Amino acid sequence: xxxxxxxxxxxxxxxxxxxxxxxxxxxxxxxxxxxxxxxxxxxxxxxxxxxxxxxxxxxxxxxxxxxxxxxxxxxxxxxxxxxxxxxxxxxxxxxxxxxxxxxxxxxxxxxxxxxxxxxxxxxxxxxxxxxxxxxxxxxxxxxxxxxxxxxxxxxxxxxxxxxxxxxxxxxxxxxxxxxxxxxxxxxxxxxxxxxxxxxxxxxxxxxxxxxxxxxxxxxxxxxxxxxxxxxxxxxxxxxxxxxxxxxxxxxxxxxxxxxxxxxxxxxxxxxxxxxxxxxxxxxxxxxxxxxxxxxxxxxxxxxxxxxxxxxxxxxxxxxxxxxxxxxxxxxxxxxxxxxxxxxxxxxxxxxxxxxxxxxxxxxxxxx
Amino acid sequence: xxxxxxxxxxxxxxxxxxxxxxxxxxxxxxxxxxxxxxxxxxxxxxxxxxxxxxxxxxxxxxxxxxxxxxxxxxxxxxxxxxxxxxxxxxxxxxxxxxxxxxxxxxxxxxxxxxxxxxxxxxxxxxxxxxxxxxxxxxxxxxxxxxxxxxxxxxxxxxxxxxxxxxxxxxxxxxxxxxxxxxxxxxxxxxxxxxxxxxxxxxxxxxxxxxxxxxxxxxxxxxxxxxxxxxxxxxxxxxxxxxxxxxxxxxxxxxxxxxxxxxxxxxxxxxxxxxxxxxxxxxxxxx
Numbered sequence: 001x002x003x004x005x006x007x008x009x010x011x012x013x014x015x016x017x018x019x020x021x022x023x024x025x026x027x028x029x030x031x032x033x034x035x036x037x038x039x040x041x042x043x044x045x046x047x048x049x050x051x052x053x054x055x056x057x058x059x060x061x062x063x064x065x066x067x068x069x070x071x072x073x074x075x076x077x078x079x080x081x082x083x084x085x086x087x088x089x090x091x092x093x094x095x096x097x098x099x100x101x102x103x104x105x106x107x108x109x110x111x112x113x114x115x116x117x118x119x120x121x122x123x124x125x126x127x128x129x130x131x132x133x134x135x136x137x138x139x140x141x142x143x144x145x146x147x148x149x150x151x152x153x154x155x156x157x158x159x160x161x162x163x164x165x166x167x168x169x170x171x172x173x174x175x176x177x178x179x180x181x182x183x184x185x186x187x188x189x190x191x192x193x194x195x196x197x198x199x200x201x202x203x204x205x206x207x208x209x210x211x212x213x214x215x216x217x218x219x220x221x222x223x224x225x226x227x228x229x230x231x232x233x234x235x236x237x238x239x240x241x242x243x244x245x246x247x248x249x250x251x252x253x254x255x256x257x258x259x260x261x262x263x264x265x266x267x268x269x270x271x272x273x274x275x276x277x278x279x280x281x282x283x284x285x286x287x288x289x290x291x292x293x294x295x296x297x298x299x300x301x302x303x304x305x306x307x308x309x310x311x312x313x314x315x316x317x318x319x320x321x322x323x324x325x326x327x328x329x330x331x332x333x334x335x336x337x338x339x340x341x342x343x344x345x346x347x348x349x350x351x352x353x354x355x356x357x358x359x360x361x362x363x364x365x366x367x
Numbered sequence: 368x369x370x371x372x373x374x375x376x377x378x379x380x381x382x383x384x385x386x387x388x389x390x391x392x393x394x395x396x397x398x399x400x401x402x403x404x405x406x407x408x409x410x411x412x413x414x415x416x417x418x419x420x421x422x423x424x425x426x427x428x429x430x431x432x433x434x435x436x437x438x439x440x441x442x443x444x445x446x447x448x449x450x451x452x453x454x455x456x457x458x459x460x461x462x463x464x465x466x467x468x469x470x471x472x473x474x475x476x477x478x479x480x481x482x483x484x485x486x487x488x489x490x491x492x493x494x495x496x497x498x499x500x501x502x503x504x505x506x507x508x509x510x511x512x513x514x515x516x517x518x519x520x521x522x523x524x525x526x527x528x529x530x531x532x533x534x535x536x537x538x539x540x541x542x543x544x545x546x547x548x549x550x551x552x553x554x555x556x557x558x559x560x561x562x563x564x565x566x567x568x569x570x571x572x573x574x575x576x577x578x579x580x581x582x583x584x585x586x587x588x589x590x591x592x593x594x595x596x597x598x599x600x601x602x603x604x605x606x607x608x609x610x611x612x613x614x615x616x617x618x619x620x621x622x623x624x625x626x627x628x629x630x631x632x633x634x635x636x637x638x639x640x641x642x643x644x645x646x647x648x649x650x651x652x653x
Binding site: 079080081083084086087088090177183184185219220222223224225227239240241355358359361362363365366367 | 406428430431433434495496497515518519597600601602603605607609610613614615616617618619620623
C-alpha cells in the first residue's frame with residue numbers, strides 16, 4: 001500500500017515539477033522577449049553561440065569578426081530546416097544569434113523569441129539595399145538582418161543526366177536510386193506547386209493531397225533525403241551516388257570547384273529564391289557582441305567569401321556590385337534582366353500551412 | 368550516525384534522483400504532451416486542454432501504423448540475429464577460452480571505445496559504391512559494377528545494427544553461461560549424454576534466460592532507432608523513430624511526436640509482456 005501511495009503521488013508531482021521548470025524557462029523567455037528594446041547588459045560574456053545551418057560555421061563566413069574580435073569564443077549549434085531552427089528556439093536554445101530563411105519571420109516576433117536590432121550601431125548597415133532591409137522588418141521594426149541570398153534549383157550530374165529543364169527531373173524514373181530531395185515539407189510543396197503551376201500559399205485540400213501522393217510515389221526514386229548540404233548532399237553528388245538533387249548553390253559551387261561534371265538547372269517553371277536572415281535571441285546576455293558579429297558578417301571580406309567561395313549572394317550591395325567574374329555573373333543571373341521575373345520567391349507561410357505541410361511530409365517519409 | 372538502512376538510503380538516493388530527473392520526468396512530460404491539442408513546440412503556459420486527438424491522428428494514418436509494424440519486425444529480426452551470432456561467442460568465452468577469456472572479453476569490448484556514430488559512419492563507407500565490400504566483390508570478379516542496394520536500404524540498416532549490437536549482446540549470455548554449474552555437464556556425461564546432448568539439454572536451457580534477456584535488450588532500443596537509418600538507410604530504410612524525430616525537429620510538432628512515442632512505448636512493453644508470459648523461463652530452465 002505504501003509503495004502504491006508513493007507512486008500515485010510521485011508521478012503527478014514530477015509532472016508538476018516538469019511543467020514548472022518549463023514554465024519558468026518560458027516565462028523568463030517571454031519576459032525578456034517583451035522587454036525587447038536593445039539595452040546593453042552591464043557585463044557581457046565574451047562568447048557567442050550561433051544557431052546555424054551546417055556549413056555556415058566555416059570561418060570564411062565570419063572572418064571579419066574574427067579579425068575584429070579575436071578574443072571572442074564563437075561556437076555553433078546546428079539546425080537543418082527552418083522548422084527545426086524555429087523548434088530549437090522555441091525549445092529554449094541558448095543561442096545568442098539564429099539564422100533562418102524568408103517565410104518564417106513572423107513566428108519569431110509573435111512568440112517573443114527575437115530582440116529588435118539597433119541598426120544605428122551597425123557600421124555596414126547602409127550598404128544593405130533598402131529592399132533587403134525591409135525583409136527583416138515587422139510592423140516597422142527591424143528585427144532581422146538579411147545576409148545571404150540565392151537560388152534553389154535542380155543540381156545534376158552532366159555525365160549521367162541530359163539537360164534538366166524542369167523541376168520534374170526530381171520525379172524522373174530514369175534516375176531511380178540516384179535522386180535526392182531535401183528533407184523538408186515546405187520545400188516539397190514549393191516544388192510541386194511550381195510543376196503544377198499552383199499558388200503555394202493558396203493550395204486547396206485536394207491539391208495538397210495530390211502533392212502528398214506525388215511525393216509518396218517519388219519516394220522510391222530517392223537514394224536518400226538529405227538534411228545537411230555539405231554533410232549529406234555534396235559528398236554523395238561528388239562520389240556519383242546522386243545524379244539529380246534539389247540543391248542550393250553552395251553544393252553546386254563546391255562540386256564545380258572540385259572539377260565534378262555538374263550543372264545547375266534553370267527550370268522552365270523558374271528557380272526558387274530565398275534570403276537568409278539573422279535574429280538576436282530575446283534571451284541573449286551578449287546583445288552588443290551579437291550586434292558586432294552581425295555587423296561584421298555584412299563587412300566586405302565575409303560577404304565576398306560567401307559570394308566567391310560558396311556562390312551565395314550577400315546583402316552587402318557594394319560586394320555584389322563589384323562582381324566581375326563571368327561565372328558568378330551567370331550563377332546569380334546578373335546578366336539576365338528577366339531572371340527576377342522567372343524566379344519564385346519564398347512566400348510567407350501561416351502557422352496552419354506550416355503544420356499541414358510538415359505533417360504531410362512526415363507521412364510521405366513513413367510511406 | 369547513520370544506521371545500515373540509513374547508509375543504504377543515502378547510497379541509492381542519487382541514483383533514484385538521477386533516474387527521476389532524467390528518465391521518469393521526461394517520460395511524464397512526453398506523456399503529458401501527447402494528450403495536448405494543436406501542433407508546434409509545447410508552451411506549458413498555454414491552457415491544458417486534454418485530448419486523444421494526437422493518438423487518433425497517429426492510429427488513423429496507415430503509413431505510421433505500417434511503419435511501426437515494420438520497425439517492430441525489423442527490431443525482432445535484428446535482436447534475433449544479434450542473439451544468435453553472439454551466442455557462440457559467449458559459449459567460446461565461457462567453455463573454451465580458458466585463462467584467456469578475460470583477454471578475449473576485453474578485445475570484444477574494444478569497439479565500445481569508438482563512438483557509436485563513428486562505427487555507423489564506418490559502415491556507411493564500407494557499404495558505399497567505392498567501399499570495402501563492393502571493392503572486394505569487384506576484385507573477386509563477382510560483380511561488374513558496385514551493388515547499389517548495399518547502401519541506403521533496409522538491409523544496410525539491419526547489417527549495421529547487428530554489427531553494433533553483437534558485442535553488447537554477448538555479455539548477458541556470457542553471464543548466464545558462467546552461472547551454469549560445471550557439475551551439470553559432468554552428471555549428464557556420466558549418464559551417457561554426448562557433447563551435442565549436453566549442449567542442447569544442459570547448456571541451452573540454462574543459458575536461455577540470458578539469451579532472452581539479450582534479445583529484449585537489443586529489441587527494445589532498436590524499435591525506436593533513428594540514427595542508423597538516417598546514416599545508412601536512405602529513403603527506403605526509414606524507421607518509426609525517424610518520424611518521431613522528424614516531428615520533434617523538422618516539423619516542430621511535439622504533441623504528435625509525443626503521441627507516436629507513447630504508442631511505440633506501449634507496443635514495445637506489450638510485446639515484451641506477451642513474450643514473457645508465453646515463455647515461462649523457470650519451466651524452460653527446469
